[in-house]
Amino acid sequence: MRKINRFLSLRFNTKKVLLRFFILILLITNFDVVEGQNKGNVLFIIVDDLQPMISSYGAEFVSTPNMDSLSKESIQFNSAFCTYPLCSPSRASVLTGKRFRFQNHTNDEEGPSTPSINEVIRENKSLGELFKKNGYFTAALGKVYHGHVPEPDVPYWDLIYDSDSKKRSMEEWSTMTKENRGGRSDHIWKIGNKLKPAGALVWGHLDVKDDYFSDGEAANKACEIISSHKKKDPLFLTLGFRRPHLPLFAPSKYFDQLSDENYPVFASHDRSLRPFDITPKNKGLWNEGMSDKESQEVIKAYNACVSYVDNLIGKVIDELKKAGMYDNTTIILWGDNGFHLSDHGLFRKNTPWQVSNRVPLMIHSSAQKTKGEYNGVVEAVDIYPTLVDLLDLKTDMKKTEFDGKSLVPIIQGNLEKDHKEFAMITAKTRIGIVDRKHYFLLDSVSAEIELYDRMEDPSQLKNLADSSLYDDTKNDYINKVKAAWENVPWRFSKQ
Template sequence: MKVLINSMMTIVLVMLGWISINSVYAADTNEAKNKPNILFVAFDDLRPLIGAYGEAEPKTPNIDAFAHDAVRFDRAYVNYPLCNPSRAAMLTGIRFDNNHDNFKDNKHPKLIVKQTTWPRILKDNGYWTATRGKLYHGNVPSSEKHTWHVAGEFWPKSRFKDGGPEIQQRIVDIGGREDQIKDYLKKGSGPGALMYASVDGPDDLLNDGKVAKDVVDMIKHRRDKSKPFMIAAGFSRPHMPWVAPKRYFDMYPADAGKIADFPEGAKQQFDAQTYKSKTRNGLWNEGVDDETAQKLIRGYMASTSFADAQMGKIINALKEEGLYEDTIIIVWGDHGYHLTDHGLWRKNTPFNISLRSPLLIKAPGIKPGDVVEQVVQNIDLYPTIMELTGISAPESIVYHGNSLVPLLADSSSSWTNLVHTSSAKGSYGVVTDKYRFTVYADGRKALYNLETDPHEWNNLAQDKAYQPLIKDFEIKMQSVVWNSAK
């Protein structure tokens, strides 16, 4: 309504001759020109256990260097640890639970239309917008095509996804679950394949290399330089299958890769039915032996290093164009990942390691190198981007999250440390600065003290001393809004 009133007042003033239409256009253009550029980098399945977050083994020199110029959020979470709902929530600001009661409605195009996305708001406010790679869950949905000046592809139009004859004939080392390797070799793609493949070829033989090349071209040549830009680069790695050029595997010794620790008896008590799915076979570590598991982790790290290098090319392009210092840069992962933690490989579980994701933000005027320990979430990004750019979203926009700008300015700012979460098979819960609480669909409860039990092996849900806390969490869960702009 506010925007409509302002527009009507402007029209009246032009009609009365008090201002000219050219002056209105010039004012709008100048205001847009003064907006900061934005680079949004999304990684698929990148858990925050990398160099920038204190883990020594993964080699991510570009993310690590960027962290020195940015604010690092150590306790960033997603509301649902799966690509589709996590990305839809990030783009719309709405908390999604993957529609457990109606699975036909959990497709990405149906989620993304729940509310106008923040890229669309930026375009409406004078930004030149472009995307390439995985920002949405797949290609840009038809409802979002108008959001972008360049609505680039997720994958080239081919049935092969980092597979097929051209790539397979260059594989120099391959391993993992035999059934899934066979499927990858047969189909030329395998998005859920627990396998690795070292490929003797250049970076742009694979899709993430092509994404980086296209984004660099956008920054240097294709963008409308009369407007501020918002460019989104989405990297598929380290999503499985872990296919990467050989040079990134060579960054790691043959014995690299640490299998997660577990207490005595954990294998025998493994909850196979809760975590079994069409890709998980219900076995501890999906049935792969420890030697193979270690090689798979090495493949994950090689894929992470490959994706990190592609981000580095984009950052270098900004620096070469003199744009780096004044560009807002957001580096985000769409959820966490197990990598043998609790005998699991993937995501979409209620565990802390699945829900937690990397998040780094650099913005002009923000103190670099700061670390935020507060609990934040993917739905906080929408209001943050609006505040950083000085744009007022339409009054119809509803935020399920909160702007992170106060924490960017002062990491010790007062904050509500609570995130509502959901995951596969209808589990719901909360994460706070100290606890992770979950109620499964069958009524079972789990409560973990993340300070004293960060790996979540000691379930406190049956301890009488914690019943008041559990009751408080359950009350908070009753009032939360999912899947709707309310």
């Protein structure tokens, strides 16, 4: 009898062990792919080279009614900064939530010691992978990454769409009248001779419909996905617009709706670039050798491209409302980096100044307890943990492992308290930090220091580091910068 009881006990314990093992397997399996039926949708809009040239940010001479409307329904972040002011590193950072220092290398010898930024995607769980494993239908439309979706990330996107019609703008250059195009004379000559210079500082417009260009096609695709989406599956839709990246081409109507008044051109007494600002692209010339009138035409073209993108954004949001998905969709609008529009006699990006690093950021969510503006500093790397927190996404990362910090407390109404002490910025050899008061830069090679008052000198014309009155402030910032950037890894990109 005792043997029978021992046998039954052993059998019962074995069943308990097997049951626990089976439950463990279920938990592990559910972590890899979590049902997302109760999750909200996400529309993540990425706009290329968009500085805060939006009316809700105080910009003039531009028409952005749709982004303005979104701002009124969102938290608008007035002091958001990118990780690095170039498309590729900035996007790699926001898609992985990882911060890194970046350098362009032109030879193979430096490669092995500084891993490529493509490996940031390979080494980390990107937003595509995160949402796919949380049961979302994932779609990447337009320019989301810099170029094609990296191979390690392809399996995590249910739909990838990008149009080749971006090439049409160059091909149609010859059909534009002289009145409908302009820019740098040497770039105009090269395009006319079919040389197609990279990053051509030129503008032009055609009397065509919105979907003639790739941005319009991407918006159409987004509307198609939204209108046909099955309500039981949550949607993670990333939508990347190429404009206002150079060349500045858009349908004519967006140029026509803007006035021909004199757009502000950066003033300078000596009109000479600082040594750090001299690059092969500008050849050391103020406004890349263009006259004030030519520079104003470029600024107007930039604004026209912003208005074009604004109309496309409105079209997609209207489709969300028509489909009954708006109230259950988190909408994030983000510019990947800033852009010089004659500021300091420069066009383009990839400088350490605020105009190159500060970006627009708006977040609309059903979790909002208020709407309004937040003036404390935030970073692009904060977007990743914000989405994890906001949508309760399952991840194997601990909060302490994120390089950014969740913005949910701000979204839920805490608009006064500082989110973080400072934001970290970098460009070329400069590393720095930004807080509510100051913008501080340290050259990691020459040890040159720059300190600007953000409130009194937003254009960054007066370097306070030249004054001994700020010696204590400088030393304080030097210590903070060195401590903040000490363990941040390097990445590189071969040209």
